[in-house]
Amino acid sequence: MESFLVQPVSKRAARLSIGSFFFIAGLCFASWASRIPDIVSKLGLSEGGLGAVLFALPVGLMVSLPFSGWLVHHFGSRKMVLLSAVLYPLILCNIGLVQETWQLVAVLFVFGLMGNLFNIAVNTQAVSLEALYGRSIMASFHGIWSLAGFTGAAIGTLMINFHLTPFVHFCIITGAAYLLITLLYRNSLRKDINAGDDRPLFAKPDATLLKLGLIAMCCMVCEGAMFDWSGVYFQKVVEAPKGLIPLGYTAFMSTMAGGRFAGDKLVMRLGTLRLLQVSGLVIATGLIIAVAFPAIVTATIGFMLVGIGVSSVVPLVYGVAGKSTVFSPGVALAAVSTIGYLGFLAGPPMIGFIAHAASLRWSLGLIAVLGFMTTIISTKTRF
Numbered sequence: 001m002e003s004f005l006v007q008p009v010s011k012r013a014a015r016l017s018i019g020s021f022f023f024i025a026g027l028c029f030a031s032w033a034s035r036i037p038d039i040v041s042k043l044g045l046s047e048g049g050l051g052a053v054l055f056a057l058p059v060g061l062m063v064s065l066p067f068s069g070w071l072v073h074h075f076g077s078r079k080m081v082l083l084s085a086v087l088y089p090l091i092l093c094n095i096g097l098v099q100e101t102w103q104l105v106a107v108l109f110v111f112g113l114m115g116n117l118f119n120i121a122v123n124t125q126a127v128s129l130e131a132l133y134g135r136s137i138m139a140s141f142h143g144i145w146s147l148a149g150f151t152g153a154a155i156g157t158l159m160i161n162f163h164l165t166p167f168v169h170f171c172i173i174t175g176a177a178y179l180l181i182t183l184l185y186r187n188s189l190r191k192d193i194n195a196g197d198d199r200p201l202f203a204k205p206d207a208t209l210l211k212l213g214l215i216a217m218c219c220m221v222c223e224g225a226m227f228d229w230s231g232v233y234f235q236k237v238v239e240a241p242k243g244l245i246p247l248g249y250t251a252f253m254s255t256m257a258g259g260r261f262a263g264d265k266l267v268m269r270l271g272t273l274r275l276l277q278v279s280g281l282v283i284a285t286g287l288i289i290a291v292a293f294p295a296i297v298t299a300t301i302g303f304m305l306v307g308i309g310v311s312s313v314v315p316l317v318y319g320v321a322g323k324s325t326v327f328s329p330g331v332a333l334a335a336v337s338t339i340g341y342l343g344f345l346a347g348p349p350m351i352g353f354i355a356h357a358a359s360l361r362w363s364l365g366l367i368a369v370l371g372f373m374t375t376i377i378s379t380k381t382r383f
Contacts, residue, residue, distance in 0.1 A: 009187045014129050015137070017187035021081055021122045022141045024177045026148025027155075028092050029115065031173045034156025035096075035166040043101055056105045060112030061341060068120040069334030077124035077192050077330060084118035085181050089174035096167030120337065124329045127322030128193040136272075139263025139315040146257035192329060193322075206326050211381040212317045213339025215276065218373045219313040220340050221347035222283050225367050226252045226306060229351055229360070237294045237360055244296060251300045252307040259311025272316055273378060280375030283309030287368035291361050306371075313374060314340070343370075 009017075040050055072080050091111045098104045126141045152173075159169040230248040234240045240247065267275050286305025289298055317336060324332035347367070354363040 030152025072330030143260030216340030255307030283371030
């Protein structure tokens, strides 16, 4: 432990460095998302075709999960952060160059694969720095990712108004990312917590990791529902005017980002268990309000509560997983991410199937039950 604590940079400098990598990851992903309509128009994709193409990204993510943990454990998170931070924006630029649908599928697969390696590596750095601080700082890093999402969306709108192509837009983002890497990479942590020990790379996750994965899965089902269905809900159920259709998504994203910046203080006051329990209750309450009272004001309030509820769950789960006594941080994070992302991937299609069989309100009502499962599973988990 002493060798881990001897770091050549200050904690503050390391925090700024790691935060910049969270920002790069969020900025690149949001930049891609902001130009999807342009790329769809360029390739002439239908809605169904777009759905099939977009599936390549989460497939790449899932394929990379077992290898990401091994790479981070074997080579260290610092090297993997640098590798992924350099390649992730470069792959983004290649998205802007695609001319055929199959090319987009291939590039998105690699984009998802590299994005997950980036996610595991930078969260391993954050877990190690959190150990140095001796208190929760994980939620603020995820807040930076959310802030980068807003920034990326705003820059995307600006680029569209200036009539710049996606390729030029993505090259500008890549240049900004490389500038941050050049300035701040040297202050990243040289050594991961518990690096060099003999913990297994491949083994059956213990009960605690499985429960943490289930908590993440329940939360990420709710996140996926908001990302993919909030606009549809406001359009078809709330029947909001066209200009207010994005209101639900904006409300959710705003409170999720704000909640993440407040999450570290909340966990210090309430503790991990209590905060997870409260988060599940808030998620369920928000969805029930939106379902029971599908008017603009009440649905917006409901989605704001969902954003508050989900904001701290994944950062807390990652923080606990990174302190596993069974696996190294990178491997533990990969195990929890694998289970969690199953919910993120399966949730939106499940909502669609239930909506087709019954209604969208029924779908979100059932998602509220999964949100409440965060509270139940947390109660049965040791922290």
